[in-house]
Amino acid sequence: MERDELAAWLRLTLTPGVGNASARKLLAAFGLPQAVFGQSATALRQIVSATQASALLAEPPELAAQLDATWQWLHEAAPGTQRRVLALGDADYPDSLLTIEDPPLMLYLLGAGSFKENQGAAPTGPEQAAPHLIANDLRRSLAIVGSRNPTPQGAVHARQFARAFSEAGLTVISGLALGVDGQAHLGALEGAAVGGQRLATVAVVGTGLDRVYPKRHLELAHRIARHGLIISEFPIGTPPLAANFPRRNRILAGLAQGTLVVEAALQSGSLITARLAAEQGKEVFAIPGSIASTQSRGCHALIRQGAKLVETAQDVLEELRLPDAVNNMAPVTDDTGAESQDPSQQSLLKQMGYDPVSLDALQARTGLATAQLQAQLLELELDGQVARLPGGLFQRMGRA
Missing domain, CATH: 3.40.50.450 (Rossmann fold)
Structure with missing residues (x-):
């Protein structure tokens, strides 16, 4: 997009009181934004309100600064982007x-x-390889x-x-x-x-x-x-x-x-x-x-x-x-096959279910000693199969 064209589009978007819907009506009636801003107040009022027409005839005060900032941004791309x-x-x-x-x-x-693939010549330089x-x-x-x-x-x-x-x-x-x-x-x-x-x-x-x-x-x-x-x-x-x-x-x-x-x-x-x-x-x-x-x-x-x-x-x-x-897609294995092969850990995972559960509740379900239960939970947590939640809760992690 050339600088003059960019300026016209920015002016259209920055004009107070002219939203996307009104802007599309103007573009449908007159073509590109440059043509919109070349219209008389009378012509503009055939498409939008008198207030909007007046706003379109006055250049937004922030346009020059916005154009400079946008133009500078466009020309500062890092290599490969x-x-x-x-x-x-x-x-x-x-x-x-x-x-x-x-x-x-x-x-x-x-x-x-x-958005769309270049239909012309094949890429020739590193800047075209993206x-x-x-x-x-x-x-x-x-x-x-x-x-x-x-x-x-x-x-x-x-x-x-x-x-x-x-x-x-x-x-x-x-x-x-x-x-x-x-x-x-x-x-x-x-x-x-x-x-x-x-x-x-x-x-x-x-x-x-x-x-x-x-x-x-x-x-x-x-x-x-x-x-x-x-x-x-x-x-x-x-x-x-x-x-x-x-x-x-x-x-x-x-x-x-x-x-x-x-x-x-x-x-x-x-x-x-x-x-x-x-x-x-x-x-x-x-x-x-x-x-x-x-x-x-x-x-x-x-x-x-x-x-x-x-x-x-x-x-x-x-x-x-x-x-x-x-x-x-990569092959999907059954949950139990993808998880720990340790029978005691498999049993603990089944006892957990998939809702958050406290250590006391797990102890009551499994009958394990506190030290043994905490050790198994730590191993499962390090393996990414169990998450530790706020409030001393634990949750089994499912797979996609």
Whole structure:
């Protein structure tokens, strides 16, 4: 995008009182933003209100600074990554977002590639060797969302399922938030090393791409930029405003073929993503949990409303009708075969069940001495089969 064109698009998005819906009407009537700003007040009032028409005729005071910041950001990409701005109607604009109710006017991209494969000459230099997110990748993608404060089992599920999908060749899409989102991105990156697909994961964020939120995900964001893609509709410099995160969920749901909710309370923002996916005609999946866990109630509500109950990654791939992806999955062993072969530890795991349990309750169930029980729990914890929870509780960890 040339600087003059970028300036016109930024001006359209920055004009006060002109939202996406009005902007799309103007573009439909007059063409590119440059043409919009060349219209008279009379012509503009045929499409938008008089107040909006007046605002369009006055250049926003912050435009020059925003243009400079965006232009500088575009030209500071690190080796092996790309920075791009896509406008509505651009040839590389993702087709899957054109059909959602409120497609963003502009998308900012940071990462391994752009949305569609270069149809020209073969890559010739190292700067051209990065993979591209092509249309086929988006048709083989899944959003994974959930609680920012998942249970240990929920965090494990997010990572294990994401890894399984990534190994099967799917691109995992999430929101870079704490909890389930972060674990999903990590699992996808791990699975990409096995599956070898061209794009590991996509993060849809609620800030400008010159910022990382939360800050503790800075290194994760760098990894995603090297092996995947980070996307935002918000201008460079946009801070983490609370209202932006629910808004970005429509993009997250729109890019993916389906949405998997790992854990969610009844008021979770993940349910917004699930609702948007359903409204877009996409598949919604949910992992059930303990009836005693508040983090499972959102998933149970989704299942009652028609979401597909998921127990394994294969359940999702079969529902999405991706038989070749199922064939690409690593072999899945039975739970008991994948866990400890020690008969005493197997017995302890069976006695635990999958709900959180106290040491006293386990002692009553198993009849083991305290020292012996603690030693076995420590071994299982170190092996990743048991998690230690706050309040002196323990929980058995399932597998994807």
